[in-house]
Amino acid sequence: MNLDSYIESLKADIVRTTQEWIKIKSVEGEPKPGMPFGEGVNQALLKALADSAKMGFTTKNVDGYAGYAEYGQGKELVGILVHLDVVPEGDGWSYDPYGGVIVNNRIYGRGTVDNKGPAVACLYALKAIKDLNLPVSKRVRIIYGLNEESGWACMDYYREHEEIPQLGFAPDAEFPIIYAEKGILTLKLAREFSNLKNGELVLKSFKGGLRANMVPDFAVAVLEGSEKALKTASDALENYKKEKGFKMEAVIEGNTLTIKSYGISAHGSLPEKGKNAIAQLLVFLTTLPLPGDDISAYLNFLAEKIGLTYNGENIGLKLSDNVSGNLTLNLGVLELTEKEAYAALNIRYPVTYKKEDLLKILEEKISGTGIYLKDISDMAPLYVPEDHFLVQKLKKVYEEKTGEPARLIAIGGGTYARAIPNAVAFGPLFPGMEELAHQKDEYIDIDHLIQITKIYAAAIYELIK
Structure with a gap:
């Protein structure tokens, strides 16, 4: 069985896990012992680590500031940088912002796009590689950040205390590839x-x-x-x-x-x-x-x-x-x-x-x-040249999976790609899709969720095989 067909078999689990993560109101709150960003954010971290451990990954809680799930072998480490915190829900929602309700094939809720849905996609992408026992020569680590929306203290703490990946990507912007982010x-x-x-x-x-x-x-x-x-x-x-x-x-x-x-x-x-x-x-x-x-x-x-x-x-x-x-x-x-x-x-x-x-x-x-x-x-600005190994591999995957040319994009915004060297933002939105992050009625289409899981699986494997 190949990666795509195996991910199709995981569809129900991917949807269920996304709903479960959305139901946790992980808005930054008052710091508490072992919970520097509050109870809700900490609950989201514990849930992500528990789900990761059940899949057979090595996990670690980095003192409540961050966490990670790791798989593979070798000296080199590839990082997938996601975040579990969300902005406040705001007013005017048609559905419970923390209900994970499915309407017209869409999962609604705060964080479905920014960034829990893509985080779940990356987790199941890695699970597919592991379950199919595909040969790998590097380690890959999904790093769960908890303070992306309000300061990046999570990434500062992680870099001070944990191994820093040599390269990686953040699924927290848009496709094809964001290779430059302004200072x-x-x-x-x-x-x-x-x-x-x-x-x-x-x-x-x-x-x-x-x-x-x-x-x-x-x-x-x-x-x-x-x-x-x-x-x-x-x-x-x-x-x-x-x-x-x-x-x-x-x-x-x-x-x-x-x-x-x-x-x-x-x-x-x-x-x-x-x-x-x-x-x-x-x-x-x-x-x-x-x-x-x-x-x-x-x-x-x-x-x-x-x-x-x-x-x-x-x-x-x-x-x-x-x-x-x-x-x-x-x-x-x-x-x-x-x-x-x-x-x-x-x-x-x-x-x-x-x-x-x-x-x-x-x-x-x-x-x-x-x-x-x-x-x-x-x-500081982020810039990974077009001829870089990472960019070339992601371009190859994107073009094979979508049949569309992989344009390189420069943006004024900032993503976790800045947190490690040799990293870019990669998805989850396709060109022309409406930007729903921080908006009322934020949702992710289930077909879109499965499609990006396939892309992320191919991308991760391309980087670590």
């Missing part, structure tokens, strides 16, 4: 205010956005001033809205004007897909007759150097390469009081650049402005 630089442009002036109209506060890596869909500013100044500002907003087509509103109460700006949220790696509520409001505020003080200078800098742009062109970061394309910049958070302010930026930079290249440019741009950089974090 991710997150930082804050901060400033304290000492030179403040009174005037007919003053800005008291500005607040918008939730996270640097999300296009903000809401922002609000509060101004104080004379009745005439507030009315003039409110009228100016009406003209600005009509001219730009932005959704904004103003309310005057006593000597206060509250302006609300509404945008459209999107992932920080794709700022062009959203409408930035902070940027809309920021640019408008700089058209008002605010006092020429520190606050005004800070707003003017942000509006001039970032504003409504998202490729970094105004701040000297219009960078690009042939592998991964253009740099993108997202102004994700802005918080301002009369004492201080910060703007949180999420920058996805091309793979042929380093964070030092960007920081040097930014330091030059803010020199003499009173603005400084803080809370800098960086995730």
Whole structure:
């Protein structure tokens, strides 16, 4: 019996296991002894390790931070990096997000695509190789991460305490092969205010956005001033809205004007897909007759150097390469009081650049402005060349299994492929499929689930035979 036909015989078990894993609400919770990411995530790990052990794999719980299932022999180790944590379910579901309900051949639930369904597929792919006793010359380890959605502390801990695979893949993006992932630089442009002036109209506060890596869909500013100044500002907003087509509103109460700006949220790696509520409001505020003080200078800098742009062109970061394309910049958070302010930026930079290249440019741009950089974090780019052994093997498998050419893709997002050397993201979505991760009514089609199990079985065996 070959791999494909054997996996077909496992279909009922693959579906059942996926449902069982989906029923565990593995959203990160309060840390507890031996459970650094909370009870739900720990329960998911214990379930995955128990199922792996029943299949005859060597398993290990890495102190509650991660776990793995291993099979094979030899010095070399291939890693399959999956994660068992999920984002919160959110509202508006048609079915129980933790029910694993099957409707129209689809398994519904949080994590069906991101990333429990693909994790189950990889586990059964490895089981098929083991059960058929196919000859192997390397070891393969399915590494179960538990903190992918909120920090990657799981992978940091794993790398510090366990053997690091020489190569591998993460089934947590899309097919054919993602061989390049842009660098991710997150930082804050901060400033304290000492030179403040009174005037007919003053800005008291500005607040918008939730996270640097999300296009903000809401922002609000509060101004104080004379009745005439507030009315003039409110009228100016009406003209600005009509001219730009932005959704904004103003309310005057006593000597206060509250302006609300509404945008459209999107992932920080794709700022062009959203409408930035902070940027809309920021640019408008700089058209008002605010006092020429520190606050005004800070707003003017942000509006001039970032504003409504998202490729970094105004701040000297219009960078690009042939592998991964253009740099993108997202102004994700802005918080301002009369004492201080910060703007949180999420920058996805091309793979042929380093964070030092960007920081040097930014330091030059803010020199003499009173603005400084803080809370800098960086995730280095990923790039595995097309002629690499791993890429060539995965291309071969994908083309044989689908009959389609295996295009190489560069993305701005980040996957676990960055956690080990010589790794790429490989599936589970096929070109043109709807992205359901983090959305309500997330599901995986059962035929799709079985198909990716076959692809992963062929890929794993190709790497370890």
